[in-house]
Amino acid sequence: MAMPPYNPFAADCSLRYVLITGASMGIGALFAREFAKRGRNLVLVARSADAMHMLAEELRRSCGIRVEVFPADLRDPGSPERILEFCHLRHTEVDLLINCAGLSRAGDFSDIPEEKLDEIVMVNMLTLAKLTRLFLPDMVQRKQGAIMNIASLAGFQGVPGLGLYSATKSFIITLSEALHAELKKSGISVTAVCPGFTDTAIFEHSGHNRTQIRLPVCKPEVVVEAAIKGLMKNRMLVYPTLLDRFLVYSQRVASRGMAIGLAGFFAGIRSDR
Ligand SMILES: NC(=O)c1ccc[n+]([C@@H]2O[C@H](COP(=O)([O-])OP(=O)(O)OC[C@H]3O[C@@H](n4cnc5c(N)ncnc54)[C@H](OP(=O)(O)O)[C@@H]3O)[C@@H](O)[C@H]2O)c1
Known part of the structure; x- marks a missing residue:
């Protein structure tokens, strides 16, 4: 019998x-x-320790939840095991893993410095896969839990000027689709969230001039709200806006070359297109 979809706000998750x-x-x-507003305890992971400690303190005070902070550089191959070990030591049972860390680099593939290539591949793909692999067995044993992977519309075709990034997001979509099907009957939800351009500092971090983007840039609040709704319905793929859905579905009638050309045009990175 099919299990009901995972509900992150059910009383037994508190x-x-x-x-x-x-x-x-x-x-x-x-x-x-x-998640804090809705009473969930949190483990926060990224490199910027000060920013996370400030956020944690604010959320503990305003929401009365427990927040653990684990500063980690996810390009370090040992980081997934250390995160799991930290959770075991603190007795923090994780029932929802949100793989959101990610980075990009705008420009020609041949210009990406080798260490940036390694970081993008490591953080966007290998660390995400390892964390998923490490946290899944406990969820499977409890017959309850969820993995939410933040992919991108860029993962539905190669994007000229964002080639490596789009390839890593294709990996996330493909892996999530397979796990969604594999775990369907186990009570574990797996969802890949596929936003289009979203208003965060990722453009500054990646050297992508946002004034060149030829699509509306969505608010991150829209992405988060759609992601949580999609998770609660156990959607395999979540498109946060109607435009995102339209762009993916319109690929069914476009040639592959046209989809790739348009994706590059919308991103606006390469001036020769
Ligand atoms: N914004 C968009 O247009 C857009 C669209 C589609 C998908 N996405 C995806 O959404 C996710 C979040 O992106 P965002 O827009 O919020 O970008 P952002 O503001 O640049 O945030 C990226 C996050 O990833 C963390 N991170 C990057 N490299 C890391 C590393 N080596 N080790 C640990 N953490 C690392 C950063 O933390 P530290 O720097 O503190 O380590 C930061 O918290 C990413 O997966 C991105 O690909 C974004």
């Missing part, structure tokens, strides 16, 4: 924890605020 990577700013920090 002592457990939501672990959010990339929780120091942007979409990840907003997830933290939203």
